[in-house]
Amino acid sequence: MTEPEWLRLDRQICFSLHAASRAFNGVYRVLLRDLGLTYPQYLVMLVLWEQGELPVKKLGEQLRLDSGTLSPLVKRLEAAGLVRRERSAEDERSVLVRLTGEGAALRERALEVPRRIMSATGFDLSEIGELRERLDRLTAALDEAARTEAAR
């Protein structure tokens, strides 16, 4: 393979992933508009609906987001009345994020979102699972590469 072909291939790969990510984001944006949530805010709410009260740190671990992203995002959720933030009593460095009644109630309205997304993809369950598996493998490999690369 010649070098220009590598560049062309790279363009195709980067672009595909970049475009898929933004297309996904776009569909969620439309569906979530009614709920008053952005896509990253929805991700945070999904974690909270599933696991209840969590410190910002744990949220960040699960979503691979740092405090620079989460702090303002959670503040916006608080301003929207969906969560409350309070310093942990045991460890005062930690801030616990917990759902308000309103935040918990929003879950009911969110229940239809996944099914509509699934139908938007046109994929069936097994295809979704396969794609997910591949993406996770990719992410793990890339994270590893970024670590070793950064260390050089």
Next chain:
Amino acid sequence: MTEPEWLRLDRQICFSLHAASRAFNGVYRVLLRDLGLTYPQYLVMLVLWEQGELPVKKLGEQLRLDSGTLSPLVKRLEAAGLVRRERSAEDERSVLVRLTGEGAALRERALEVPRRIMSATGFDLSEIGELRERLDRLTAALDEAARTEAAR
């Protein structure tokens, strides 16, 4: 499948794609630091290296980005001395983006990027191709869904 399971599944799918996209971005960020480019700037340069002078409109079509994103991005590339922008003579609404000598020369240094990315993924050519095919199919379906959804 019960409704909470749908939410949990949704969390997994969203998260996988979101994380993969950011992981990819992260690896490129590291590799592109030496070239002084961000990932979206690299995408623009790839298109220009391949196709030469283009109006902003065409760039946007190929990268699915609008002028709100491209205008400042291209200005930053111009400030970095990699491209020049000039009004088209035939159609004065249009702005042509063309590589400078420096911008064209940067291509040489970019040639090693794709191979390093490929090795970072740990995927071989056929796996990459398969993933790309699946992502493109997903993107097309999602774009279509967003369009019909938005029209409601």
Next chain:
DNA sequence: CACAACTAAGTTGTGCACAACTAAATGCCG
């Protein structure tokens, strides 16, 4: 020809991602 509809680029404002940094609380070790 005149003027309305359309098109290309740019601007503004909001939110996310991330690097680099700060502040405060905690933990550990000599």
Next chain:
DNA sequence: CGGCATTTAGTTGTGCACAACTTAGTTGTG
């Protein structure tokens, strides 16, 4: 016990994505 490293949030600054809007140029139609 005292002081220093570590941990947790938060802040600041840069850049991208996108919606909504503006401006200027072009096109089509009566």
